[in-house]
Amino acid sequence: MNLIRILKALGDGTRLSIVNxxxxxxxxxxxxxxxxxxxxxxxxxxLGKxxxxxxxxxEKKSxxxxxxxxxxxxxxxxxxxTLLKEDLAKHPEYQEELAKLKIYREQNSGCQNAEDIGV
Incomplete structure (x- = not known):
């Protein structure tokens, strides 16, 4: 895999949120x-990038x-x-998104009702 392509892909806040x-x-x-x-x-x-x-x-499921x-x-x-396990943990915005993911899962939400969760 091309290291420059990897670094470019990780050089965006939205993509870091997704990876997190x-x-x-x-x-x-x-x-x-x-x-x-x-x-x-x-x-x-x-996601494509x-x-x-x-x-x-x-992976396609149903x-x-x-x-x-x-x-x-x-x-x-x-x-x-290191980025995934340590560095992103230091930034509040990424921790907030993990908290939203936890709430999302506690509500047993899935693809069928993702728009209704209000996180």
């Missing part, structure tokens, strides 16, 4: 959209596509592991 959420669990576009409060097209565009860089993978962290890449580049 995906380090916890796999999510579909509508779930990410609800948590980071962004449009479907914007989330999809950022992360996937093209090899940082995330996608009618939804779920995204997760490519752990092979994370293990290959230790700075990504």
């Amino acid at each position: 959420l995906l380090r916890v669990e796999t999510l579909c576009v509508c779930e990410i959209e609800a948590i980071i409060q962004s449009s479907q097209s914007n989330v999809s565009r950022h 992360l996937r093209d860089a090899g940082i995330i993978y996608s 009618q939804w596509v779920y995204y997760g962290i490519n752990m092979e890449l994370v293990n290959q580049y230790s700075f990504i592991k």
Whole structure:
């Protein structure tokens, strides 16, 4: 994988938000959209850049596509592991999004009712 492409993909706040959420669990576009409060097209565009860089993978389940962290890449580049486990934890905005993810899960929300959660 091209290191420059990886660094460029990680050089955006929205993409860092997405990676921060995906380090916890796999999510579909509508779930990410609800948590980071962004449009479907914007989330999809950022997911595409992360996937093209090899940082995330996608997996189709029923009618939804779920995204997760490519752990092979994370293990290959230790700075990504440090970013995910240590550096993002120092920034309140990323911690707030993890709190929203927790609320989202406590409400047992899924793709079917992602727009109704109000997080």
